[in-house]
Amino acid sequence: METIHADVVIVGAGGAGLRAAIAIAETDPSLEIALISKVYPMRSHTCAAEGGAAGVKGADDSLEMHFNDTVSGGDWLCDQEVVEYFVSQASRELIQLEHWGCPWSREDDGSVAVRPFGGMKKKRTWYAADKSGFHILHTLFQTSLQFPSIKRYDEYFALDLLHKDGKCRGVVAMEMRSGRFFAYHAPAVIMASGGAGQVFPFTTNGAVKTGDGMAMAYRAGIPLKDMEFVQYHPTGLPGTGILLTEGCRGEGGILVNKNGYRYLQDYGMGPETPIGSPVLKTMELGPRDRLSQAFWHEQKKGNTVETPWGHSVLLDMRHLGEKKINERLPLVRELASSYVGHDPVKEPVPVRPVIHFMMGGIDTNLNGETQMPGLFAIGETACSGLHGANRLGSNSLTDLLVSGKRSADRASAYAKETGRSEDNPTLRAQAEDIVGNVRGLLQRSGGGETTAGVRREMRDSLESGAGIYRDEKGAQATCDKVAELHERFQGIEVNDKSNVFNTDLQQLLELRNLLDVAETVAEGSLQRRESRGAHQRLDFVGRDDENFLKHSLAFREPKGRPRIEWLDVTITRSQPGVRDYSGGKDK
Amino acid sequence: MSKRTLDIEVLRYDPEQDTEPHFMSYQVPCEEDWAILDALNYIKEELDTTLAFRWSCHMMVCGSCGMMVNGEPVLTCKTFVRDLPKDVRIEPLENFPIERDLVVVLDDVMEKLQMAKPYIIRKDPPPENEEFNQPRSALYKFKQYTMCVNCMCCYSACPQYALDSSFIGPAVLALAHRYNIDSRDQGKSERLDILADHDGVWNCSFVGACSEVCPKNVDPAAALQQMKIDGAKAYWLQKLPGGKS
Ligand SMILES: Cc1cc2nc3c(=O)[nH]c(=O)nc-3n(C[C@H](O)[C@H](O)[C@H](O)COP(=O)(O)OP(=O)(O)OC[C@H]3O[C@@H](n4cnc5c(N)ncnc54)[C@H](O)[C@@H]3O)c2cc1C
Ligand code: FES
Numbered sequence: 062m063e064t065i066h067a068d069v070v071i072v073g074a075g076g077a078g079l080r081a082a083i084a085i086a087e088t089d090p091s092l093e094i095a096l097i098s099k100v101y102p103m104r105s106h107t108c109a110a111e112g113g114a115a116g117v118k119g120a121d122d123s124l125e126m127h128f129n130d131t132v133s134g135g136d137w138l139c140d141q142e143v144v145e146y147f148v149s150q151a152s153r154e155l156i157q158l159e160h161w162g163c164p165w166s167r168e169d170d171g172s173v174a175v176r177p178f179g180g181m182k183k184k185r186t187w188y189a190a191d192k193s194g195f196h197i198l199h200t201l202f203q204t205s206l207q208f209p210s211i212k213r214y215d216e217y218f219a220l221d222l223l224h225k226d227g228k229c230r231g232v233v234a235m236e237m238r239s240g241r242f243f244a245y246h247a248p249a250v251i252m253a254s255g256g257a258g259q260v261f262p263f264t265t266n267g268a269v270k271t272g273d274g275m276a277m278a279y280r281a282g283i284p285l286k287d288m289e290f291v292q293y294h295p296t297g298l299p300g301t302g303i304l305l306t307e308g309c310r311g312e313g314g315i316l317v318n319k320n321g322y323r324y325l326q327d328y329g330m331g332p333e334t335p336i337g338s339p340v341l342k343t344m345e346l347g348p349r350d351r352l353s354q355a356f357w358h359e360q361k362k363g364n365t366v367e368t369p370w371g372h373s374v375l376l377d378m379r380h381l382g383e384k385k386i387n388e389r390l391p392l393v394r395e396l397a398s399s400y401v402g403h404d405p406v407k408e409p410v411p412v413r414p415v416i417h418f419m420m421g422g423i424d425t426n427l428n429g430e431t432q433m434p435g436l437f438a439i440g441e442t443a444c445s446g447l448h449g450a451n452r453l454g455s456n457s458l459t460d461l462l463v464s465g466k467r468s469a470d471r472a473s474a475y476a477k478e479t480g481r482s483e484d485n486p487t488l489r490a491q492a493e494d495i496v497g498n499v500r501g502l503l504q505r506s507g508g509g510e511t512t513a514g515v516r517r518e519m520r521d522s523l524e525s526g527a528g529i530y531r532d533e534k535g536a537q538a539t540c541d542k543v544a545e546l547h548e549r550f551q552g553i554e555v556n557d558k559s560n561v562f563n564t565d566l567q568q569l570l571e572l573r574n575l576l577d578v579a580e581t582v583a584e585g586s587l588q589r590r591e592s593r594g595a596h597q598r599l600d601f602v603g604r605d606d607e608n609f610l611k612h613s614l615a616f617r618e619p620k621g622r623p624r625i626e627w628l629d630v631t632i633t634r635s636q637p638g639v640r641d642y643s644g645g646k647d648k
Numbered sequence: 649m650s651k652r653t654l655d656i657e658v659l660r661y662d663p664e665q666d667t668e669p670h671f672m673s674y675q676v677p678c679e680e681d682w683a684i685l686d687a688l689n690y691i692k693e694e695l696d697t698t699l700a701f702r703w704s705c706h707m708m709v710c711g712s713c714g715m716m717v718n719g720e721p722v723l724t725c726k727t728f729v730r731d732l733p734k735d736v737r738i739e740p741l742e743n744f745p746i747e748r749d750l751v752v753v754l755d756d757v758m759e760k761l762q763m764a765k766p767y768i769i770r771k772d773p774p775p776e777n778e779e780f781n782q783p784r785s786a787l788y789k790f791k792q793y794t795m796c797v798n799c800m801c802c803y804s805a806c807p808q809y810a811l812d813s814s815f816i817g818p819a820v821l822a823l824a825h826r827y828n829i830d831s832r833d834q835g836k837s838e839r840l841d842i843l844a845d846h847d848g849v850w851n852c853s854f855v856g857a858c859s860e861v862c863p864k865n866v867d868p869a870a871a872l873q874q875m876k877i878d879g880a881k882a883y884w885l886q887k888l889p890g891g892k893s
Pocket of ligand 1: 105114220265270306460
């Protein structure tokens with residue numbers, strides 16, 4: 062095993078990891094940064110984000126309004142000091158990206174354009190056509206190339222954390238090209254490894270989103286917070302789960318059922334708004350949890366459309382016209398035409414809810430600090446309490462930047478204070494253990510299970526017990542199933558014995574991480590006996606602030622299911638109230 | 649949905665075991681709406697877990713899944729079973745060393761990417777607390793060149809890169825051009841080196857193969873053409889008495 066010393070190790074080169082790396086390199090070029098990513102940075106799933114990034118821009122908008130939208134959108138599970146900081150930094154970060162060359166779409170006067178987004182009272186979503194995440198990621202990656210202190214380790218798979226005396230001291234990773242192992246020693250590690258949508262069968266999340274960072278932290282004894290809150294996006298393409306951005310509705314697209322009826326008005330999001338002039342924060346611009354739940358009811362009522370890929374509703378954008386669609390939603394047009402054969406210029410496109418985003422993640426505070434000194438977490442893998450029970454679309458791209466910058470500053474200071482970590486026997490033994498574990502996986506044989514098989518059962522079980530609507534029996538069954546699959550995981554044999562780019566082994570390691578994440582999602586779904594935001598219980602209807610105005614913290618238990626503890630939500634100025642999406646009445 | 653069985657030949661190579669690459673055949677029952685990437689994933693899950701290939705987004709934006717399909721460099725998530733004959737041959741991208749199976753070594757282009765200085769270079773500070781003003785006309789000038797997903801299909805198609813891999817190549821030149829013509833940038837002169845150099849724009853033979861295969865319609869050939877004109881001007885300016893680089 063080789064040893065690499067650095068001041069800060071960043072695991073993940075998506076939007077969050079790159080933003081953090083640049084921040085450190087800019088403020089203190091003497092700090093050596095090791096940026097580890099299992100894929101080349103520009104393959105990170107930030108590239109898939111379409112709609113845009115939120116930050117107050119218009120003269121008629123205010124930080125206060127962005128704060129209120131976020132907190133009510135999150136069904137008051139947001140930590141409000143985090144939201145306050147976030148809204149205050151949002152536009153500054155988006156301007157910074159502009160200075161770095163992000164090709165934001167423009168208004169007639171040459172200023173950056175903003176579009177409406179779900180659950181937002183004002184137009185404040187900065188966008189680059191419908192490839193916002195793609196452009197953000199490439200801008201950050203390209204900008205990062207000018208800093209010699211950022212040393213990249215592309216296609217290195219991080220395995221587990223190194224820690225000693227309760228402090229994080231580094232991470233062990235495997236180089237995909239050679240199968241060689243590397244122990245990275247550093248006083249500060251920033252986890253920026255993205256979400257975990259791959260625990261579900263039907264998702265907008267790419268193959269890389271396997272919750273590796275969450276699982277690494279969890280195995281190191283750090284709790285995962287609010288894991289039961291998983292966002293369904295209401296408009297994915299049936300079959301593939303490819304996303305059609307909320308921007309479709311922001312620009313004026315409408316949702317209809319098989320009778321051509323705009324059914325959202327029946328679910329507390331009416332009255333109907335005029336076609337082609339969307340009204341903010343109501344009907345199609347309601348929040349994602351509400352829209353996805355409405356689909357579920359429509360399906361129960363038999364109002365959905367049958368397609369070769371299962372039940373759907375229709376997203377109608379024809380009235381936007383070809384010119385606008387080409388200018389603002391070109392990718393959407395390409396995706397819908399290629400994958401389901403429906404050109405949105407000419408016909409409505411079938412869509413259905415699809416797993417999209419993890420509100421939960423590694424428990425952190427506003428600074429990205431975890432419960433383990435030296436370990437920081439940012440971006441989708443973290444849960445700072447920003448998104449609460451339901452993230453508003455376009456808040457998370459901005460969060461990558463805001464949390465990336467802030468925790469980079471903290472991590473730099475911490476690294477300087479603590480100094481380089483020495484190689485020592487404890488850490489060496491730990492690293493050997495981690496590597497031994499992987500070698501063990503590679504060598505075992507004859508259990509009769511397959512990665513694809515166990516993975517499929519895990520995903521199906523999560524969908525049935527921890528999907529849009531949940532209940533005690535279903536969630537319990539999923540907890541049991543995941544525990545069973547943990548056992549059966551031991552019986553998977555890796556056929557590929559090569560050291561070179563062994564994706565058979567990689568997928569097994571990812572499955573191990575997915576199973577760890579899955580047990581926390583299932584346990585949270587079971588133990589949160591109320592309905593809030595994206596977590597809806599058929600047997601506990603309605604929010605229960607008395608008992609559950611709290612974050613859940615899932616701790617790993619060496620044997621058996623996770624232990625759940627509860628943590629108070631920080632409320633600074635907005636007391637829990639009613640989420641009103643009926644248009645106009647909201648203060 | 650109806651199924652269609654394809655006979656797929658895949659190039660296999662594991663440097664630890666094989667002395668040279670060889671083909672393996674798989675019969676894959678495909679859904680008619682599948683991309684060829686779905687067929688590869690079927691092979692990986694159901695037939696042979698040892699097959700190595702890169703992919704992630706399955707929506708044409710991450711750029712990882714570039715391969716040769718029946719001799720053409722393509723994104724496999726954007727190449728559909730319905731458009732292919734029954735016999736399909738999948739090989740790693742041409743003009744790159746093979747790392748393993750369908751995975752190629754990308755070090756060369758990754759290094760070249762850095763040489764292009766693909767970031768905004770400013771002599772004056774940017775506006776304080778606000779964005780640059782950039783009319784749409786200025787945005788549209790370079791927008792197309794920002795669409796590159798770095799799939800490297802153009803390098804596989806490029807006859808010049810095939811001859812001489814020191815040629816900096818289409819995607820990287822298009823990226824340098826993208827920054828050169830961005831109204832916010834002031835670093836054009838710093839990027840001159842990579843153009844003026846013999847490995848730069850002058851080596852392109854302008855057959856336009858890069859633009860033909862580009863899955864994102866970036867049109868690197870057009871960028872090269874424009875750069876050549878610009879480059880020529882700048883090049884001769886440098887030669888004038890008192891000219892500066
Ligand atoms: C289709 C889609 C559309 C979206 N649209 C929007 C939108 O319009 N607006 C918005 O605000 N949000 C949107 N989101 C959400 C947002 O894009 C993501 O939450 C965000 O991009 C995540 O960024 P990240 O940097 O945390 O992670 P990622 O970009 O996923 O990056 C994770 C990084 O970690 C690395 N990594 C992971 N595991 C390991 C390991 N074991 N070893 C080494 N490296 C590892 C990966 O290689 C990668 O570099 C969208 C999400 C999706 C899926
Ligand atoms: S898998 Fe991302 S471009 Fe094909």
